[in-house]
Amino acid sequence: MNQLRLLSPHFGSEECKWVHQVIFDELLGIPVTLEKSSACIYTLIVGEAQITWPDVFLRSLISVNLDEGFLHPKDGITVDVASVTDTTPSNLPVLFGEPRISSQGASVDLHFDISGIIFYFLSEAGSIQENARDGHERPLAVNSYSFRNNLLHRPVVDEYIELLRAMINKIWPGSVAKRNEGQIIPTCDVDFPFEASAFRIRSLARELLAATRGELSRVELNRKVANSLRCRAGNYQHDRNYTFPWYIDECERQGRQAVFYFISGHTGGSIDGYYAIEATPIVALLGEITRRGHDIGLHGSYNTFRSSAELNKERARLMQACVSSGHPVDIRQCRQHFLRWDPIYTPRAMEEAGLRLDSTGSYPDIAGFKYGTAHKFSMWDWSRRRALKVKQAPLILMESTVIAKRYQNLGYTEAALEYMLTLKVNALKYGGDFLFLWHNSHLTIEEDRRFFKILLQ
Numbered sequence: 001m002n003q004l005r006l007l008s009p010h011f012g013s014e015e016c017k018w019v020h021q022v023i024f025d026e027l028l029g030i031p032v033t034l035e036k037s038s039a040c041i042y043t044l045i046v047g048e049a050q051i052t053w054p055d056v057f058l059r060s061l062i063s064v065n066l067d068e069g070f071l072h073p074k075d076g077i078t079v080d081v082a083s084v085t086d087t088t089p090s091n092l093p094v095l096f097g098e099p100r101i102s103s104q105g106a107s108v109d110l111h112f113d114i115s116g117i118i119f120y121f122l123s124e125a126g127s128i129q130e131n132a133r134d135g136h137e138r139p140l141a142v143n144s145y146s147f148r149n150n151l152l153h154r155p156v157v158d159e160y161i162e163l164l165r166a167m168i169n170k171i172w173p174g175s176v177a178k179r180n181e182g183q184i185i186p187t188c189d190v191d192f193p194f195e196a197s198a199f200r201i202r203s204l205a206r207e208l209l210a211a212t213r214g215e216l217s218r219v220e221l222n223r224k225v226a227n228s229l230r231c232r233a234g235n236y237q238h239d240r241n242y243t244f245p246w247y248i249d250e251c252e253r254q255g256r257q258a259v260f261y262f263i264s265g266h267t268g269g270s271i272d273g274y275y276a277i278e279a280t281p282i283v284a285l286l287g288e289i290t291r292r293g294h295d296i297g298l299h300g301s302y303n304t305f306r307s308s309a310e311l312n313k314e315r316a317r318l319m320q321a322c323v324s325s326g327h328p329v330d331i332r333q334c335r336q337h338f339l340r341w342d343p344i345y346t347p348r349a350m351e352e353a354g355l356r357l358d359s360t361g362s363y364p365d366i367a368g369f370k371y372g373t374a375h376k377f378s379m380w381d382w383s384r385r386r387a388l389k390v391k392q393a394p395l396i397l398m399e400s401t402v403i404a405k406r407y408q409n410l411g412y413t414e415a416a417l418e419y420m421l422t423l424k425v426n427a428l429k430y431g432g433d434f435l436f437l438w439h440n441s442h443l444t445i446e447e448d449r450r451f452f453k454i455l456l457q
């Protein structure tokens, strides 16, 4: 078996080890041996030939404190890679280095820093540099390099991996295996399993008041009262949020395995919804999901995104509820409620809580490729500057990001569907997964169901 060697100027640093382990072992599927280089370039030895690229980014980062800052990417620069590969867009963005490729015999010199560019995307370096956050303390797409350069709909890291694959295979035909096929993975954050008035007297009283003020029709009030009575008798099929049987049936019709994330703590109070994970209908639902072969994950409540202790408690409580359902699950997957995220502390908090796979990885305001990839990868820990065991399975699309007025505001238009399908095609194109979020409580109108079914196919 051919063995790749990479001579690296930062041999021995955690940054260098992490980014190249992800690039070669995890994304390309071919191991690489790292060796020390005294020059400021990376040299990939491929048999008798070599591929080089400059070290521009990591040298600005290694051994500086985060508050001292590190190199910002240059906007608006692209390199034409049509001479090397025709399976990616010809214009790859050049964040660091010069947009040039030269060759000598079988060897190729890239004048842009592939390692640095991929590090920048996968580590969220941009969110560290751009400190702006919204009211929920989330980094936003509108502040990102990808937004400024119209790249949110493109998996740029996957495109770069494809470029590397093409170059290596040209020198050593067939040495890098063909890509696996990606999966379509529907996921559901269970924020509101039932309508608020189904089990809560206070909510029902509020609806009554609204009806007396003329803000709610009599017909709708009667429906809510009837729904509440039926739910209390264990009949949920008329509840507008309790769409789980339909959701699971549709997934199974298309052969998809879904993940359902449950809230099991209330660190943020009422913002974390109104169900207890131990409630009888919730425990029954947990059991049914597992019995039918779908997955359960933790939906970390509002204030857990910097707290491994709270995450740990919620994980244990969810696992206990699964035991009560008769179908124990070792909970390893999670997604943060509201997609709350601190790029420095959240991945570490998850790891310390025993979690191993996060799917919070999308900006809330514009759907697309926050990390530039649709592949799973081991995450970077900025707080301790080292690789983590916890992996990111990036979330490519949340339905409300595209549909809702407060975000992209495309509603249920053909433009909305076209944007969603562009993300789906681009995620799968390089063997990544199209992992999308559709809430059980966002299936109340026919258009929701139509969109959901199209994305599942």
Ligand SMILES: [Zn+2]
Pocket: 189, 190, 191, 299, 336, 337, 338, 339
């Ligand atoms: Zn949520």
